Amino acid sequence: MAELHVELVAADHLVWSGDAVIVSAQTVSGSIGIQAGHTPVLGELTSNTVVIRQESGEAVVAAVHGGFLSFADNKLSLLAETAELAKDIDKARAERALERARTSHDAAAERRAELRLKASMALLSK
Structure with a gap:
């Protein structure tokens, strides 16, 4: 299965980077799921959780406060004002x-x- 590369970045540091099969996030326009091959998109994130599902089935969950997401060429950038991995x-x-x-x-x-x-x-x- 084709994977997409994901970078979750807070204003002051890289929070997480790696490959995923799907990422679920909440934008001001509603919920969005991004997989490899998705149409390019730019959206404004709301304060909510982001779930990054890896090929292994493991989920990376993060609390994200505001920011933007950008997807093109199988690369998803989540640029948040603040972000913290749930495991932390x-x-x-x-x-x-x-x-x-x-x-x-x-x-x-x-x-x-x-x-x-x-x-x-x-x-x-x-």
Whole structure:
């Protein structure tokens, strides 16, 4: 099966790079799945999880906050404002951050913490 090359980049560092058979992401226009041979596309990412499915069947899950995706010539670039791999998320720390955000009524921090928890839980179900 043809693979596509994927690079997930946060504003300040490369988060993940490798080959995949499909990538699922959420854009402002809706959900999108990208496979090799997809029509070239440019989209604006929403804060949500991105799932990168490798040929082995393993899923790489990331919490992504804003940014863009670009696909052409079997190369997908996910350029996020911030991104974190689910496997690197400390669930207890994310839960504490969510509680702090709720206590301080910081809606943006609350959304970020909720997404980190969602990504960490999504990894368990993949």
